[in-house]
Amino acid sequence: MAVLESKAEAAFDGLYDQHKKAIYKLKEQKRANYEKLRLATAKPHEVPWHLPASIDFKRLPTDPLWERHLYVEGNGQFRAELGSWEAGVLKEELAKPEVVGWLRNLDRKPWSLEIPYEKGGDVRPMFPDLVVVRKVGSEFAIDILEPHDPSLSDNFEKAVGLAKFAEKHGGLFGRIQLIRKQSSAGGEHFARLEINQAATIKKLLLITSNPQLDDLFAVASK
Structure with missing residues (x-):
């Protein structure tokens, strides 16, 4: 067989x-x-990866309005109920004038951006939460942003999966970030580990546990 x-x-x-x-x-x-x-x-x-002319996206009339989504309803608006981390990261992004569009990348849709990672010997799909489009000079940069709770057991496997993806396809993208909410003397903030860099990719490919990823976050995130 x-x-x-x-x-x-x-x-x-x-x-x-x-x-x-x-x-x-x-x-x-x-x-x-x-x-x-x-x-x-x-x-x-x-x-x-193809984005179709329209997407299927569940929303309620009471969901918050967001600016600059790549898809809008007939009235030109886009509504979505985002998780608190997703909403916080998105607000930081929309405050940047160079951000011209974004996509809430839902799980397992025909139009979703899917990245593989390995866990327990199995290959599984990952669907990064946000895809952001920035205007850089006369061109556009496509960013992959993944806010991810460090208490989840799949942290380092997903980080390694993103690193392997960046190693192979990083030239097609701008930022590829794993993001955590962290506390510091100045209060809570979103710490971002920029994966789409050769030095970070090399370090991530050697990681085999969540504590090792935590250590890398502590020294390399911004």
Whole structure:
């Protein structure tokens, strides 16, 4: 069975590589069929990230209004109930004039940005909370921001997953940050570990426990 799966995967990859330019040009619904096949494997495969013309996003009329979201309702507004950490980080971002847009990256949507990480020998999907767009000169920078509670058991695995992603794809992005709320003499603040730097990537790839990540946060976060 392992031999059959290996041969089938090699055959599929060859066909996908041969036709991926044509697949990229297909309409969203047809392209999604090929992407589902591409993801139907225990080992993650890269799939080009496409944002559709519209997204499915649950919200209530009582949810807070937010500025500059990439998708808005017919009245030009966007409502969403964000977690306290997400809301706090987003307020810091929207205070920067260079931030021109953002996306609340929901879990397991067809349009979500998905990054793999390993935990207990299994490969799992991670969906960073915020994708932020900044205007830098005449170009745009795309940032990945992940506010993450340090008490959660998957902290260092997700940090390593982000580091591996940055090592391979960091040139396509601006900031890739793991973010924590921390207390200091000046009160609580959001500490940001900038992962999309060669020195930080090298350190993260050596980490095997949450205490080691805590130590790196203590010396390298801002």
